Amino acid sequence: MADQDVQTPVGGEPPALSVLRWDELPEGPVLVLLDQTRLPAEEVELVCTDVPALVRAIRTLAVRGAPLLGIVGGYGVALAAARGYDVAEAAGLLEGARPTAVNLGYGVRRVATAYWAAAEKGAGVTEAATVALAEAQALHREDARASVRMAEYGTALLEELLPGRGYQLLTHCNTGALVSGGEGTAFAVALRVHRQGRLRRLWVDETRPLLQGARLTAYEAARSGMAYSLLTDSAAGSLFAAGEVDAVLIGADRIAADGSVANKVGSYPLAVLAKYHHVPFIVVAPTTTVDMETAEGTLIIVEQRSGQEVTEVTSPGGVSEGAGGGKVVAPLGAPVYNPAFDITPSELITAIVTEEGVISPVTGVGLAELCARSSQVTIS
Missing domain, CATH: 1.20.120.420 (translation initiation factor eif-2b, domain 1)
Structure with missing residues (x-):
């Protein structure tokens, strides 16, 4: 077995x-x-x-x-x-x-x-x-040690950008202990802020279609006793417009040599919103996520996942009604576009936080210099 x-x-x-x-x-x-x-x-x-x-x-x-x-x-x-x-x-x-x-x-x-x-x-x-x-x-x-260092660098960056205040932080997908050998990447920063008594609210995107925010980030936030609220991905714009977001914290699945970031689909729209509303957009990831052999973000291979993840809604432990294990919510045979990730260009990113330090502004040169200090990245 x-x-x-x-x-x-x-x-x-x-x-x-x-x-x-x-x-x-x-x-x-x-x-x-x-x-x-x-x-x-x-x-x-x-x-x-x-x-x-x-x-x-x-x-x-x-x-x-x-x-x-x-x-x-x-x-x-x-x-x-x-x-x-x-x-x-x-x-x-x-x-x-x-x-x-x-x-x-x-x-x-x-x-x-x-x-x-x-x-x-x-x-x-x-x-x-x-x-x-x-x-x-x-x-x-x-990786556990890197998680601690990223949390330290991330909280120091928030204090530099937003001194002397509590924070309302917006996050996307799941970046806590469930993705790490330690307490996570972006979530680890929010958790450290919470322990300092400076987290006013963690805004948690549902993260459709697989609901990693609703199922996993909210789960971790609740376990940690954090003040958090869950929202649909499409509601994020109204939060920015109301001035309820002080900074955006996300993780990364791959960072190209030009500083472009591949992360869970829905990250790029948040970066655009943050830029328009003059809100810091911060990526937190270990240097093992940097791919210096991929010159730019457009060259990153984006995984396309099954259309059933979109045409069906699945609840953990729920009754299976569709071929993919969930309740069917779309017409039979509906065409689906379901990329697992999107690419955020470096010009929309305020900073990249790693265990080796912070890159801001985000440039290819700055990324290469930082990675040269790390034993985790091979520069071709």
Whole structure:
């Protein structure tokens, strides 16, 4: 059996989110994931014993978010090595699971390279697999540290841009502990502001069509005791017009060499609104999300997802009425345009916050200089 569900009761004071972990079972190692498709109705763990199961989890968004995908990709290579599968084949399957998130390929290549380097030095299969697991664990720890640094830099930037005040922050999609080895990217900044007692309101976009904001960000905000309000994506403009947004915080799935940012579809319209209303638009992402080999945003491959995500509405744990598992809300055979991401050009971005520092204004030169200081990015 490649994967299975393990129910975890919900209620009372919640523990820290356990998004993924490596377990050693009598029958072999497994990678255990919190199934994000089941949130917020229930906390269910998905146990993956092989790479095909892990690829399914990635493609169905049971596990998602650029930084976390990099970690999962690394652990996936380690899982293949530990269970004696073809590491090269496993790496290819994992790297191709989702094309836009650059972290996935980074994590896969990094751990696979460590495995092959150990093998070339004469390590046996078991020893090389141990090296691969250690590299995946190192990547996991590094991302957690990066989350802390991004939160520090992000809050300092907000104080610089909006000194001596509380903030009403608007965010899109989900960028918290559910996408990270730590407390997240953009959400981690908002969480730090909350802990400082300076968060007046976190505005949470629903993030259609898969409702990552409604299902996941609101879930994390509620767990953290944050003051938050949920809104439909189309309501954001009225918030800006009413002067109710002090800054926009989003994450990124890929940042091109020119500073253009690929993020969950709906991010670009927020950037346009922020520019018009003179509101800071801030991207928070680790340097592993930077792709210096992609010269500009127009060259980023944008994943096109199933039209059923738009023609059907799915509730976690709900009754399946359509072929895609949800309630049908559109005419049969309706054509659908369903990009998973959109591209925001650098001129609409106030700043990019990374664990290595802040880039503002956002330029290709500034991005290259910052990445040159980081061991996480290879500049071609």
